[in-house]
Amino acid sequence: MTDPKHPGEATTGPEGPDAPLHRRGIKSYVIRAGRMTQAQTRGLDEVWPRFGLTIADGRQHLDDLFGRRAPRVVEIGFGMGTSLIEQAETHPETDFIGIEVHSPGVGKLLDEVDKRGLTNLRVYREDALAVLEQCLPEGSIDTVQLFFPDPWPKKKHHKRRIVQPAFVALIRTRLALGGTFHLATDWEAYAEWMAEVMEAAPGYANTATPETAPYVPRPAFRPLTKFEARGERLGHGVWDLIYRRDA
Template sequence: MNTPEVPRPAPGGEHHPGESVRHTRAKGEPRFPDGPKADPAGSHFERRIRSFQPRRSRVTAGQADALQRLWSRWGLDIDGHAVDLGELFGNDGPVVLEIGFGMGEATAQMAAADPDTNLLAVDVHTPGQGNLLNLADRAGTDNVRVANGDAIILLREMLKPDSLAGLRVFFPDPWPKKRHHKRRLIQPEFLSLAATRLRPGATVHCATDWEPYAEQMLDVLTAHPDFENTQADGGFAPRPAFRPLTRFEGQGLDKGHVVNDLLFRRVQHGDR
């Protein structure tokens, strides 16, 4: 059995930022006692095709420290219980849901640039969760909440209808093999669920550097009755100024990748 790696103090009780060392936990001992749960909803019992794949990787001392210190205040385990977004953020501002934020750099930048908008960021990658919490804490922003678990359960079980002002899905797993296309997140069934939680006028913003997936996203969103393209020509949108150019995206552009943004609006039937 592989032993998970988590940070621990260096000899003498000192922490070296960014360092990860091996620590053996007792059976059943949580990885972060005051942090995110390993499987908050027991979601592995759901027989449903997943659009994500949990990844195990090293957690740095800074990320672990942020998880321990900040999770009780800024973290949310997706456990299937209803959540009051006003209570979660401590205000009645608009809430935008971001699914899959990687290491959180772009999310932290967007939160700092728009403090009046609350960002609920969902991912299953523990280092990324810790990194985003750390970035938000260092920037002094308090409009970010980090959700741990399955975004489908969050949308289906925990959020009220018309409670979201926007949805962002940036660089989701493209599942490039044809037999895995069914795992892609942007599908008609997902959009129908998301539409029930998005208020009329809310924006769905997707971005990908995988052109076949971009074309599929455009086709699926265009065909869905609850959404309309914000672009008059019915095509892709220029990258909005508020979406930062991430390191990952920059590396792709340097390799000649084409990045496509899609901006669609939630409509009420009869509005078209």
Template sequence: MNATPSPTPGDTAPHQPPADAAGAPQGVPHPKTIKSFVKRAGRTTTGQAKAFADLGPRFLLPYAPQALDAPAAFGRSAPLILEIGFGMGEATAHIARVRPDENFLCCEVHEPGVGALLKRIGEQAIANIRILQHDAVEVLDHMLPEGTLDGVHIFFPDPWHKKKHNKRRLIQPPLVAKLVSRLKPGGYIHCATDWQPYAEQMLEVLTAEPLLANTATDAGLGGYAPKPEYRPLTKFENRGLRLGHGVWDLVFRRPA
């Protein structure tokens, strides 16, 4: 897929990731602080557990309320990309392989997902990923000073389908402002979703941020970007595309 089509009425079939996209329990009030995750059930496999034991000491970083020394953590100085919520790590591993000159700091709290990415790191000999098994919002607040990031990836965050739960969505003005403050001039935010109402909200929120500029210049795409070559199609996307569902990428940049 070379370009992502603009949303069309009725094209609202949701992405179907694991249980974190199932929606909130009835009657639970909207939290006062943004969280980048939803706790979900899942079992760590034997292979994932072995990856934790063998590779965790090298690739897992401890959360600490102090600025991250990225060159020390990665063993080199390189552009730093933050990924928030990588699921089972399929896309993360692919992107790290095709962009070996960049460092990828990846936040995910779901233990089977962390184990799955560690397993991929070992199988594919990936060296430029480090994982923080912690809430990305707290990582932003306490470990990433302003002007330290070259990019941010947020792919298929929980869409919170029910209107009464929309306020739980991750892409909201306060978080976007926080992300922008951590970007270097020239840095970018890349979001992707396959839920049309969330795509529209993302576009609205990112467009309203005064320190960001939309990289999508083709008026025919309605403000949505062609899918960057580095982002692979996941199994969920491929299944959705076969069913005629849409996928929307948004790439905004902080002007240099």
């Protein structure tokens, strides 16, 4: 079982290892056209101008962006936004930045942001690697969340998995010292891959106890989505990993 928010085949290209991560030619997602509901279209047309961000906006000054100094959470690949909306509504004292390339999910999230009167959430409809590299200042984020990314289960596709050494190294530079990188997946083999990459990454410490390491029990602060609840009823596992930047 996997979250269907990032289906399909990725594209490859010829760029070399010295290019920025987002231009090295291998993507962990593909943008597919989908039917937009009226609410999703409204979100993109009417709400985006207030809460949407682009690469062209450049490096952000987050205190200015949100008009305050607060804890900051970035969620990469929020799908239809259900979890992110719940977090933003439950934690008004925290500012959230969501990154998602699929228009229906972005539109739905923005529609909900407006309907619920939320002011502590901003959205990028861009490649997450480009956002991290070009828009988010170093040491500015308290938590980065990566929930149920596409596992690319076939061995020949493993290079398309977003969790790679260069990616987690980039995440670390954007985290504040003591900040956390929270990953979750419902594919055990991908959980093992995540743990292997993270355990080898310098500057991170696993927050799991010896009894559960390398995984942590599902934290109460991570909302249980309908997708995940269905998986639990079917007996499918979910693996959470939380690593703290310690250097």
